[in-house]
Amino acid sequence: MAAKPRIATVSLAGCFGCHMSLLDLDERILKLAELVEFDRSPINDYKDFRARCAVGVVEGGCCTEENVHVLERFRKQCDLLVSIGECAISGGIPAMRNNIPLRECLEEAYLKSPGVYNPGGVIPNDPEIPLLLHRLYPCHEVVKIDLFIPGCPPPADAIWDALVSLLAGRPAAPAYDRLKYD
Amino acid sequence: MKRALAKITGEICKKFGNDPTRMMDIAMAVQERFGCVSPEAMDEIARAVNSHRVEVESLVTFYGFLSVKPQGKVVIRLCRDIIDWMKGYESVADAMSRELGVSMGETTPDGAITLTHAPCIGMSDQAPAALVNEVVVTHLTPERGRQLVRDLRRHLDPQQLVTMVGDGNNDHPLVRSMVRNNIRMRGPVHFADFEPGSGLRRALTLKPMDVIREIKESRLRGRGGAGFPAGLKWEMAANAPGGKRYVICNADEGEPGTFKDRVLLTECTGQLLEGMAIAGYAVGSDTGIIYLRGEYRYLLPYLESVIEERLRRGFLGRDILGKKGFRFDVRVQMGAGAYICGEETALISSCEGLPGVPKNRPPFPPQQGYLGCPTIVNNVETLCCVSRILLEGAAWFASMGSPRTTGTKVLSICGDCRKPGVYEVPFGISARELIEMSEAENTGTMLIGGPCRQMIGSERFGGRICYDDLATGGAILIFNRARNKLEIAEHYLDFFIEESCGHCTPCRVGLILLKKAVHKVIEGAGEPSDLAEMRDLSNFIIRMSRCGLGQAAPNPVLGALEIFGDLSAGFVAERKPGLLPEFDLSKAVIDAEMRVGRQSKIV
Ligand SMILES: Cc1cc2nc3c(=O)[nH]c(=O)nc-3n(C[C@H](O)[C@H](O)[C@H](O)COP(=O)(O)O)c2cc1C
Ligand code: SF4
Ligand code: SF4
Ligand code: FES
Numbered sequence: 001m002a003a004k005p006r007i008a009t010v011s012l013a014g015c016f017g018c019h020m021s022l023l024d025l026d027e028r029i030l031k032l033a034e035l036v037e038f039d040r041s042p043i044n045d046y047k048d049f050r051a052r053c054a055v056g057v058v059e060g061g062c063c064t065e066e067n068v069h070v071l072e073r074f075r076k077q078c079d080l081l082v083s084i085g086e087c088a089i090s091g092g093i094p095a096m097r098n099n100i101p102l103r104e105c106l107e108e109a110y111l112k113s114p115g116v117y118n119p120g121g122v123i124p125n126d127p128e129i130p131l132l133l134h135r136l137y138p139c140h141e142v143v144k145i146d147l148f149i150p151g152c153p154p155p156a157d158a159i160w161d162a163l164v165s166l167l168a169g170r171p172a173a174p175a176y177d178r179l180k181y182d
Numbered sequence: 183m184k185r186a187l188a189k190i191t192g193e194i195c196k197k198f199g200n201d202p203t204r205m206m207d208i209a210m211a212v213q214e215r216f217g218c219v220s221p222e223a224m225d226e227i228a229r230a231v232n233s234h235r236v237e238v239e240s241l242v243t244f245y246g247f248l249s250v251k252p253q254g255k256v257v258i259r260l261c262r263d264i265i266d267w268m269k270g271y272e273s274v275a276d277a278m279s280r281e282l283g284v285s286m287g288e289t290t291p292d293g294a295i296t297l298t299h300a301p302c303i304g305m306s307d308q309a310p311a312a313l314v315n316e317v318v319v320t321h322l323t324p325e326r327g328r329q330l331v332r333d334l335r336r337h338l339d340p341q342q343l344v345t346m347v348g349d350g351n352n353d354h355p356l357v358r359s360m361v362r363n364n365i366r367m368r369g370p371v372h373f374a375d376f377e378p379g380s381g382l383r384r385a386l387t388l389k390p391m392d393v394i395r396e397i398k399e400s401r402l403r404g405r406g407g408a409g410f411p412a413g414l415k416w417e418m419a420a421n422a423p424g425g426k427r428y429v430i431c432n433a434d435e436g437e438p439g440t441f442k443d444r445v446l447l448t449e450c451t452g453q454l455l456e457g458m459a460i461a462g463y464a465v466g467s468d469t470g471i472i473y474l475r476g477e478y479r480y481l482l483p484y485l486e487s488v489i490e491e492r493l494r495r496g497f498l499g500r501d502i503l504g505k506k507g508f509r510f511d512v513r514v515q516m517g518a519g520a521y522i523c524g525e526e527t528a529l530i531s532s533c534e535g536l537p538g539v540p541k542n543r544p545p546f547p548p549q550q551g552y553l554g555c556p557t558i559v560n561n562v563e564t565l566c567c568v569s570r571i572l573l574e575g576a577a578w579f580a581s582m583g584s585p586r587t588t589g590t591k592v593l594s595i596c597g598d599c600r601k602p603g604v605y606e607v608p609f610g611i612s613a614r615e616l617i618e619m620s621e622a623e624n625t626g627t628m629l630i631g632g633p634c635r636q637m638i639g640s641e642r643f644g645g646r647i648c649y650d651d652l653a654t655g656g657a658i659l660i661f662n663r664a665r666n667k668l669e670i671a672e673h674y675l676d677f678f679i680e681e682s683c684g685h686c687t688p689c690r691v692g693l694i695l696l697k698k699a700v701h702k703v704i705e706g707a708g709e710p711s712d713l714a715e716m717r718d719l720s721n722f723i724i725r726m727s728r729c730g731l732g733q734a735a736p737n738p739v740l741g742a743l744e745i746f747g748d749l750s751a752g753f754v755a756e757r758k759p760g761l762l763p764e765f766d767l768s769k770a771v772i773d774a775e776m777r778v779g780r781q782s783k784i785v
Contacts, residue, residue, distance in 0.1 A: 065771055068761070069784045075759045102773040123777075131774035131782050142765045144711070 005054035005167055008078060009041040012067040013094045013136060014060025018085040019043070021153035022057070025160055032160075035167060040077075053078045055166055057159075058145075060087045062137040063094050066130035075143040080166060083145045084159060086152040088138065095136040102134050147172055150179060184222065190215060191223050195230035202231040203553065205241050205535030209248055210518060218252045244537035244683075246300070246519030247476045254289045254296035255338055258330075259313040260322075263302035263438045264673040265596050265659065266309040270323070274310050275299070277324035281331040295334060301521060301677050302438040303477045306659075307364050307594065307602035314340040316479035318361050351448035356484040363445045364603030367619070369590040371570045371579070372563070372606050378452045379497050381569035385460045386505045393464040394420060397568065399576035401588045406432055406524075406561035407632030407655025408730070409587075412568070415558055418548035420465040422556035427467035429458050430533070430552065430559045434475045434517055434524035437631050438677055439657035442592040443562040445604045447474075447481055450566050451488045452497075455512060457565030459498060460572055462510040465558060470512040473529050476519045485514055521681035525729050526559040527551075528683065539683045540729035563592055563656070584610030587648035595620045597660035607647070614643040616658055624662045627670065627745065631657025635734045637671070637741025667742040668753075672700045678735035689732030692723040696736060707763040708754040713743060 011019055019042060025032060039053050040046045056078030062068050075081055086092040097105050110116065110123045139145055149162050158178040165172035194211045198204035208227055212219050219227075224238040242248045258278065262271045279285055282297055289296040305311035308320035317340035319330060330343060347353040348362040365373065385393050398413030419427060431454065435443040446454065458470040474482065489512050492498045500509045520538045522528045527541035530552050551557025560568075567589060571579045580588040587609040596602040599622035607616075617625050628643070630636045632655030638645065645652045661670060675697040684690045699716045702708050720736035727733045761767065771782040 065767070065774075065782050065784050068767060068770075072761050075761075103777055106777065125778045125780075127780065131771045131778065131780075133770040134773040135770075137765070137770070141762070143760070143762060144709070 004035065004037045006039040006051055007036045007041075007055045007057065007163070008039040008049065008053045008074065009043065009057040010059065010070060010074060011042060012058060012060035012071060012088070012139070013063035014085060014087045014092070016042075016059070018059035018088075018153040021085075021151075021156050022159055024156040026156070028156075028160055032163065035164075049073070049077045054080065055163065056081045057163075058083055058088050058139050059085050059153075061091045061094060061139055062133060062142050064130040064132050068133070068137075068142055071139060071142055080146045081139075081143065082147045082149060082162065082166070083139045084149045084151075084154050086150065089140075089148050089150055091136045091138050092152065095138075098135040102132060106132075149174055151181075154178075187216065187220070187222055188226050191226040192230055195227060200231050201535075202233045202237070203533075203535040205231065205233070205238065206245075206515065206518065206532060208535075209238070209242055209245075210516060213248055216252075217255065218249045220250065220252075224250075240537050241535070244520065244539075245476075245517075248518050252289075252293065254294050256294065256315055256334055256340060257296040257298065257313075258334075259298055259300035259303070261301070261303045261305065261309065261311050261313075262299040263306070263677060264670060265302075265306040265439060266311065267673065268597065268661075268665070269309040271310050273324045274322045274327045278327040278331055281328045294338060295331070300477070300519065301680060302436065302440075304435055304441040304444050304475070305361065306439045306441055306596040307604075308362060309596070313477060314343060317341055317343060318359055318480060319343055320360055320362070350445075351451075351484065354448070354484055356487055357448065357481065359480055361444070363449065364601075365445060365449070366595075366601055366603040367605040367607060369592075369606030369608070370582070371590045372446060372450050372453070372566055372592055374570075376450070376453045376569065376573070378456070378492075378495070379503065381453070381572040382456050382459055382463075382497060383503055385463055385572045386503055386508070390420065390464045390466060393460060393572070396576050397464070397571060400567075400571045400579040401576075401586075402564065402567055402571060402579065403587065403649060404561055405563035405567065405591065405656070406526075407437070407634065407653065409649040409653055412560060412564055415548050415560075416461065416465050418546070419467075419556040419558045422549045424550075424554075424556045426469070426553075426555045427465055428552045428555055428557040429461045429465065429467045429470040430526075430529065430557060431458055431470065431472040431565055432524060432526065432529060432559050432561050433472050433478070434521075434529060435478075435562070436475060436521035436524045436681075437655055437657050438674070439596050439629070439631050439659045440594050440655060441596075442594040442604050442656045444478060444481075446562050446566055446592065447478065448484065451485065452492065453566045453569045454562055455488065455492055456497065457560075457568035458512060459502060459510045460568050461558060461560065461565065463502075463508055465556070467558075468509045468511065470510060471533060471552070472512060472514045473517060473523070473533060474514050475517045475523075479516060482514060482516065489514075520683075521677075522683045522729075522731055525731060528729070529559060530557065537683070539685055540731075542728075561655075582608050584608075584646065584648045584650075586650055591647060591654070592656060593647070593654070593658050594656050595658045595660065598622055598625070598662040598665070599660045609648045610646050612644055612646050613638065613652060613658075616647070617643065617660065620658075620660065622660045622662070624664075625660055626663035626665060627661040627667055629657070629659040629661070629670070629674075629738065629741075630654045631659060633730050633734055635674075635737040637667070637738045637745070639667075639745030641745075666704065667745060668700055668704050671738040671742040672697060672704060674738040675700060675735070678731060682731060682735075683729075686726070686728045686732060688723045688726035689728070689735065692719060692726075693732070693735055695719060696723065696739060700739060702764055703753055705764075706753060709757055710754055713754060717743060 056074040162172045228235045310322040402412045403409040523538040528538040532538040599620035
């Protein structure tokens, strides 16, 4: 038997809601585990790739240099890269800062906003903290993305359909009723 | 001061009957008087016409020629459309901006002169050109631009810039413009002699129904570009329920590279007004409106004088040519610098004193148009054809042109050719013949402008100008082989991005995304998949946009992609997986680096 295709997932500047939706596959998650081997993913807590993957699933956009680094790594390690959810595709809530200069954002968060107790007036600056980008970038502005699955989060069915189609080598554009919410 | 503003604004409103549907005229008059329509003036207008401030503001901020902030006494609008750009816009802009000491979009500190740019001002055969207030200056060079600024500084009187007047009626005392007609080929419909009143006289011997039949038999199709059968449109309007009916002449001519209506407006004025009266007679309308683009403001006194004269001679007004009960009056509605107002429903919105936003269809204008009444909107040239058809007969007209597109077409040819100008040619003429006539050499691409807007390469130069093949509103832009097709397409996109009314997202946002994609490929950063994406996005915009602007704006991109083959090598290439070339990480982290005083670890 040929080795199972590998799949990797990651949450960048997202809320993990899209991953929750992935888990919301219910018992189909077992079927998915039969179909694929999970590589780097918060689901199994592997921190880095073990082998090249067929599909990478990305939640959230790029807010920090580290997000960029991870996304670049995903692009290099995965044959197909899928952006899932509003945040990955358009930036979502984290992009609300995009019209405000970074300095003002930091000052508002750490110095000015009501309830802040910061007598030293320190804005966190540990070398361990990745630098923020001047604005949030949706994934496709940073690397090439092969497929987009919209929604906040996309329903489990939409993710399932897309993954199954991709693995079978079929076109994976989501069906209309998977995208229509009203 | 404030009180004076309130008083004068109030008087202006009163002059227009405190009628909110005349808001365009009111706002333009206020702007002319005060140099802008200030927030205080907007409040006054809203009060006087019993409307809301937001209605006034949405109108004022919509139109390019209206401004909330004060502008210079003299506003220089340099055309930066594609042809002007090819003919040296950048060096002229640079020279003028240096001489003035301000950059594009700014006003000199003394408040005297504003320098800005405009989309195509209808002078592409004499580019680079500019509007100085309403005065047109043509054939600019950096030196002439500098001289112009020096002269203006001295007298601040744009009219004094006109030292040589153009040909034809451009030297009429009421026009006195340096614009040249450049009529290179005179055809029998528009440029043959026309005895004033002759077409109208013949029409009045017929029943209105039979006038419509005559137009139908001539198989006249709209010259604005969409080619809708004029007779059918008139019949719909004549049969539509309703009391009052309107005839509107579309003189908004804004399609980049089109300038033939400008020439018809001065050289065939009588024939045009006669066509409008005939249309009025045929559909049962007593009111005509000429919607004249703001860029052609310099023609207004002349047009009004011709209207006056025709009133005196009994070709307009009451009991026209003695026909009891047939009345027809014409007024000119000025536009204010919005290309979208050439689209007929946006044009109607604008005439109604609204921002030039297209309306939903149905109802179509012949059913319910201006102020809800049956309205026919026809292009200048279409209405000129009407007079000639009534004079010479439908059969005469239909004997010219190609089988399914009868008559002649007035083309404006410009770009890389030795003889840019206006050509009246029979329909069915091939693109190659146009290249020869205009003495273009080394032609690589042509843009057949109009609502369909096709970009064609040499393999289609055998194509014919007619509604079944290369349909056009009249703009023929010629580009030589050295021009980059994608750059041409990008210029077009810039135009449509600026001119989109913003109502629908596919047009408003999609065009910007499309431009980004095109730009990426021009920069040499494109991948084959970008080309596919550009096609998809183009088709999406075309399918999902509400009006003809969005529905055709991506066509030049599609055209460029189609004739891209020879170019694509070297432009697009598969890239190694990794960060996209247009993503600049060092730029993205620089703010943070400055803030925290350490370098990114991954740049
Ligand atoms: C974006 C857009 C711009 C247009 N601009 C003009 C124009 O400047 N002049 C014109 O006559 N028709 C223009 N049209 C076409 C008009 O909507 C309309 O079809 C035409 O005025 C009808 O007259 P016709 O049948 O005599 O051509 C434009 C259409 C669109 C969609
Ligand atoms: S798209 Fe919605 S669910 Fe997914 S990460 Fe963003 S906010 Fe969370
Ligand atoms: S297609 Fe563009 S110009 Fe037309 S209505 Fe929509 S936004 Fe306005
Ligand atoms: S007048 Fe400038 S492009 Fe037409």
